[in-house]
Amino acid sequence: MTSEPAAPDRTDRAEDDAGSGGRWDAFKQRWRAFRASIARRPTLNLAYRILVGLVGSVVLIVGIITIPYPGPGWALVFAGFGILATEFTWAHHALTWVRGKYRIVMDWYTSRGWFIKTLGAVGTCALVVVTLWLLGTFSMVGGWIGVDWTWLRSPLMS
CATH class of the missing domain: 1.20.5 (Single alpha-helices involved in coiled-coils or other helix-helix interfaces)
Known part of the structure; x- marks a missing residue:
């Protein structure tokens, strides 16, 4: 008759991880x-x-x-x-x-309702677009594809 070792109890492991004397x-x-x-x-x-x-x-x-x-x-x-x-x-x-x-x-x-949530999302998108424009990202990407429109150029990164 062979006896297999008992499987570890899940509660023992939880106590080891979170309880007193545990790894934490x-x-x-x-x-x-x-x-x-x-x-x-x-x-x-x-x-x-x-x-x-x-x-x-x-x-x-x-x-x-x-x-x-x-x-x-x-x-x-x-x-x-x-x-x-x-x-x-x-x-x-x-x-x-x-x-x-x-x-x-x-x-x-x-x-708040959908209007305020939508306004927050649109405001966040606008802030990201303005920041990318100010940092010259649109001008740089335009240069990669051969587009050199004046309005793409950043006033800060000229």
Whole structure:
């Protein structure tokens, strides 16, 4: 009579992944130990905080610039604040405030009728087209296909 090993129970794996003693908790403990080892060295701690500040600021600025365009604008804003919030209390408070305002605005927008939603989509498309024109994209693509119309030229990129 051969006995096969019992199949692992799904609840055991779920507890390992999310419960106490799971992989996430182990990761958090290792991260806290790593961060504490950096904090014990003032120069290294300052360098780490500067690096976090620079990376978080760059991600935040790129996110703010890309908010009006299709893509991950708001996700980058939240990621930038999240990076900064790991080291700076003001960023944690700002993240909480911005997240709340974002939810209020999105709740308002999604509760509106088709006219406001269509107006938002048309406004976004217009903003993208104007930006592409100002950056000289239409003139560049026109040059590729042999079209040199004056109105395609950007006033900024002449």
